[in-house]
Amino acid sequence: MPHSHWVLCLHGGAGVIGRDQPAARIAAYREGLAAALRAGANVLSAGGAALDAAMAAVRSMEENPLFNAGKGAVFDASGGHELDAAVMDGSTLSCGAVAGVRTIRSPIVAARAVMERTPHVLLAGTGADDWARDQGLETVPNNWFDDEFRRAQWLKAKEAARVQLDHADDGAKGTVGAVALDSSGVLAAATSTGGMTNKMSGRVGDTPLIGAGTYADNRTCAVSCTGTGEQFIRHAAAHGVHARMLWGGMSLKAACNDLVHRVLKPGDGGLIAVGQDGSYVMEYNSPGMFRGAADSRGAFMTAIWDD
Amino acid sequence: MPHSHWVLCLHGGAGVIGRDQPAARIAAYREGLAAALRAGANVLSAGGAALDAAMAAVRSMEENPLFNAGKGAVFDASGGHELDAAVMDGSTLSCGAVAGVRTIRSPIVAARAVMERTPHVLLAGTGADDWARDQGLETVPNNWFDDEFRRAQWLKAKEAARVQLDHADDGAKGTVGAVALDSSGVLAAATSTGGMTNKMSGRVGDTPLIGAGTYADNRTCAVSCTGTGEQFIRHAAAHGVHARMLWGGMSLKAACNDLVHRVLKPGDGGLIAVGQDGSYVMEYNSPGMFRGAADSRGAFMTAIWDD
Numbered sequence: 001m002p003h004s005h006w007v008l009c010l011h012g013g014a015g016v017i018g019r020d021q022p023a024a025r026i027a028a029y030r031e032g033l034a035a036a037l038r039a040g041a042n043v044l045s046a047g048g049a050a051l052d053a054a055m056a057a058v059r060s061m062e063e064n065p066l067f068n069a070g071k072g073a074v075f076d077a078s079g080g081h082e083l084d085a086a087v088m089d090g091s092t093l094s095c096g097a098v099a100g101v102r103t104i105r106s107p108i109v110a111a112r113a114v115m116e117r118t119p120h121v122l123l124a125g126t127g128a129d130d131w132a133r134d135q136g137l138e139t140v141p142n143n144w145f146d147d148e149f150r151r152a153q154w155l156k157a158k159e160a161a162r163v164q165l166d167h168a169d170d171g172a173k174g175t176v177g178a179v180a181l182d183s184s185g186v187l188a189a190a191t192s193t194g195g196m197t198n199k200m201s202g203r204v205g206d207t208p209l210i211g212a213g214t215y216a217d218n219r220t221c222a223v224s225c226t227g228t229g230e231q232f233i234r235h236a237a238a239h240g241v242h243a244r245m246l247w248g249g250m251s252l253k254a255a256c257n258d259l260v261h262r263v264l265k266p267g268d269g270g271l272i273a274v275g276q277d278g279s280y281v282m283e284y285n286s287p288g289m290f291r292g293a294a295d296s297r298g299a300f301m302t303a304i305w306d307d
Numbered sequence: 308m309p310h311s312h313w314v315l316c317l318h319g320g321a322g323v324i325g326r327d328q329p330a331a332r333i334a335a336y337r338e339g340l341a342a343a344l345r346a347g348a349n350v351l352s353a354g355g356a357a358l359d360a361a362m363a364a365v366r367s368m369e370e371n372p373l374f375n376a377g378k379g380a381v382f383d384a385s386g387g388h389e390l391d392a393a394v395m396d397g398s399t400l401s402c403g404a405v406a407g408v409r410t411i412r413s414p415i416v417a418a419r420a421v422m423e424r425t426p427h428v429l430l431a432g433t434g435a436d437d438w439a440r441d442q443g444l445e446t447v448p449n450n451w452f453d454d455e456f457r458r459a460q461w462l463k464a465k466e467a468a469r470v471q472l473d474h475a476d477d478g479a480k481g482t483v484g485a486v487a488l489d490s491s492g493v494l495a496a497a498t499s500t501g502g503m504t505n506k507m508s509g510r511v512g513d514t515p516l517i518g519a520g521t522y523a524d525n526r527t528c529a530v531s532c533t534g535t536g537e538q539f540i541r542h543a544a545a546h547g548v549h550a551r552m553l554w555g556g557m558s559l560k561a562a563c564n565d566l567v568h569r570v571l572k573p574g575d576g577g578l579i580a581v582g583q584d585g586s587y588v589m590e591y592n593s594p595g596m597f598r599g600a601a602d603s604r605g606a607f608m609t610a611i612w613d614d
Contacts, residue, residue, distance in 0.1 A: 202438065234400045247557075
């Protein structure tokens with residue numbers, strides 16, 4: 001692979017809307033994915049860094065209320081929002097994350113700030129919110145994240161006393177993420193989420209946990225996951241793809257297939273991954289996964305279901 | 308290995324006291340390690356479960372103010388205590404953890420409760436404290452964890468504006484942990500910590516992160532880490548030992564050596580691990596590591612430095 005080649009993949013969650021939804025709603029999701037893909041691809045085509053590209057794509061989905069991250073994050077059991085995010089740079093293994101934050105407008109920007117401005121990897125809760133404010137990051141009242149569609153989802157889940165994971169009206173898997181290979185051969189991953197509808201306050205899923213929902217290592221791949229977080233934590237999913245390649249000699253495709261179809265259970269979710277060789281995988285075991293991919297050879301696609 | 312064999316290893320942190328300390332202080336540490344080892348070994352020799360044994364050992368060190376977990380946890384930057392813990396059962400990959408809790412007397416008991424009573428793996432912050440109280444777990448005021456030696460350490464660190472990790476007067480690595488193989492062939496790991504002296508509020512280290520500071524899988528090994536948490540997170544250390552064995556075909560010893568001496572940097576800390584075959588490793592790259600091991604063949608040892 002010539003090092004001028006670049007690749008970007010993103011996901012907007014493994015719990016998808018039904019095919020029977022109004023065409024306008026489906027189109028809105030596709031446009032949201034395409035906008036995020038353009039934001040990241042523009043960085044890469046201009047010779048920018050993998051991490052900047054992955055963040056640009058995630059940032060676009062955080063600001064889009066259709067996706068469960070940033071604005072439009074699902075409601076937790078208390079009727080509020082707790083957000084998680086993580087970033088990792090595969091060239092240095094530098095990483096940063098925030099968990100359970102409530103007032104930081106962009107969790108992914110905060111995750112990167114933790115990586116760049118502290119000796120730490122993970123800051124959680126009010127300590128993280130306070131630190132971000134002190135650092136001059138943009139803060140918002142917690143109800144800024146409110147979205148009426150999400151509120152209706154929550155009220156329905158609350159009535160049924162269910163914990164839900166979603167987009168779909170019946171609750172599915174949220175989270176947004178992006179992985180990139182830049183023209184210098186550097187890999188990076190970024191993931192951001194609002195968690196599960198009606199989740200207990202304090203519950204942390206796989207998204208902000210390096211090795212579970214997010215991982216990048218230039219020797220192998222960059223990975224971002226979405227789905228039932230606990231399953232991705234228990235199997236150290238993102239690091240597991242890297243490990244299968246590095247120590248098991250598997251290809252990116254074989255590593256992702258093994259994890260998604262043999263280790264995880266049907267319905268758990270999916271992941272996106274890009275390899276050092278420019279190969280990429282978007283694999284899931286749910287009814288679909290909002291996703292998209294673009295590369296320096298002109299590829300530019302978005303998809304929701306098997307289609 | 309006959310399945311009647313059992314093994315227990317524990318650590319009390321990779322930052323150790325100097326050899327020039329008073330004999331009485333050294334003896335107190337050795338007795339603390341021996342008491343914890345007896346607590347866990349008694350469970351295993353009676354045919355008990357690996358997770359119960361690992362928890363008994365950790366519980367003993369949590370209640371001993373000499374160790375940086377539970378009573379005697381270090382002070383954070385705000386002059387309080389935030390505690391983290393995780394458990395994992397290698398037979399089912401069931402796991403549970405708490406992070407940044409302030410009022411739960413035993414973080415390791417809370418971690419196990421998360422595993423057994425919720426669909427989640429990790430609960431953090433006030434949400435975790437509130438949940439534990441609702442569940443009837445024993446709570447204490449945050450200053451119950453105070454210890455005057457720790458307070459003096461903190462005031463010294465604060466004056467020097469340092470973040471410290473420790474036991475040693477000059478700051479070193481805290482955390483306690485235990486790994487066990489029981490007579491049924493089940494592996495388990497448990498880790499608990501008070502974090503780093505003068506740490507930022509909200510900083511979460513490797514201890515409560517499954518795959519970073521704690522991991523267990525019956526196919527390979529159980530691992531508990533101690534040291535500079537961020538390094539263990541970035542390398543997914545505990546899962547990394549498992550991965551080197553499962554996909555790389557390395558022995559437990561080779562896997563631990565590779566991680567501790569080739570990947571981590573001198574001074575980062577160490578880990579304890581027990582394999583499915585009954586082998587065990589207690590490896591570190593710091594000046595020492597409080598540690599101990601016992602097995603069904605009568606072994607019973609504790610150590611602090613290379614001795």
